Amino acid sequence: SSGSSQMKMKNFFLLFIFCHVSLSVKHSYTDFFTTSTGISNLPEFTIRLLIDDALAVYCDSNKTFEPQRDVEEKLFKGEPQLLEKYIQLCFERLPNFFKTTLNTLMKHLNQSGGVHVLQILLGCEWDENTGEVVGFLQYGYDGEDFILLNLNKLTWIPLKPQAVAVKQILDADEAIMKEFKVYLTEIYPEWLKLHLKYENNSSLRPVPPSVSLLQKTPSSPVSCHATGFYPDRVDMFWRKDGEEIHEDVDHGEILPNHDGTFQMRVDLNISSVKPEDWSRYDCVFQFSGSKDIITKLDKAEIRTNWGTRSEFRAAVIGVVVGLLLLSITGLFIWSNKKKMNGERQIRFHSFLENLFLSCRITHISFKSIHLKSVFILKE
Structure with missing residues (x-):
């Protein structure tokens, strides 16, 4: 019948759309460049290369050039000509051009001195299945979106x-x-394809996370925080009586760590949860090929920064965050991609909330902060 045929066509169309979307595999290559004026005792510039949001290479004006993963170590040994090009970009071409750009911005904004920060995100996104490439270049100035390049119209x-x-x-x-x-x-x-080639040939095995319950104050949501896992194809959620819940739950993004692993968090608003009902809740971390990691909602298991030593912890955290803010407020991540005049607009926003999640609790773990560049992406 006509109705049956239309239904079959509709189902086929939906199946086609689903398959098309599910088969799309995109990879990204992103350079984060930061330069500043008026800030002493910090590198004049820093550059971070991220492959699929994982830090791959770090370099700065102190002539530091550091591959951050075994993949890049192998890549540069196997492709020495690529290493030479990277070093030239890190220490000559990009710094010279963007430092001149910072001076130009200050001149035309009538700024003769003071603390000013120029941040540039440049790179590309490549669709492995369609071959489509989308390039992007955007400037952030003093922590705000400033200007971007439309590559199609060259304006x-x-x-x-x-x-x-x-x-x-x-x-x-x-x-x-x-x-x-x-x-x-x-x-x-x-x-990007060279990085992916060596990544696919490397022995990167799944790495399970460390899962903790975190809480800033007694009235704050309880964060189920997982960090150190690889790859990023995971799921995490809160349950009540064994059933997944969505009300009063806030899911955070999956974010990269500096060592190539990932972190994520899921918050549970406990304001309406009675103390006697806490045992009915648990956080579940699901990892492909591994047993679920289940963490019970238990006051004894929550790491906090309130209590007998809260003032000391708050003071230490304040110092850490202050230093991070002074060190060029370099905690920005590429997200919230939007189409604007045919190009991707990249939103600059502070990553401090996620740093707080790692540092604000009963102790501050500095092992996750690259000590040569304290304003590194995440931890």
């Missing part, structure tokens, strides 16, 4: 009124825009 798009005058200057240098387009849509994708 700069202001994200703040103050960026309009700067746009005219940047638009005048068409050669630089064309060079960026070549790097972001041709060269970077090829480098």
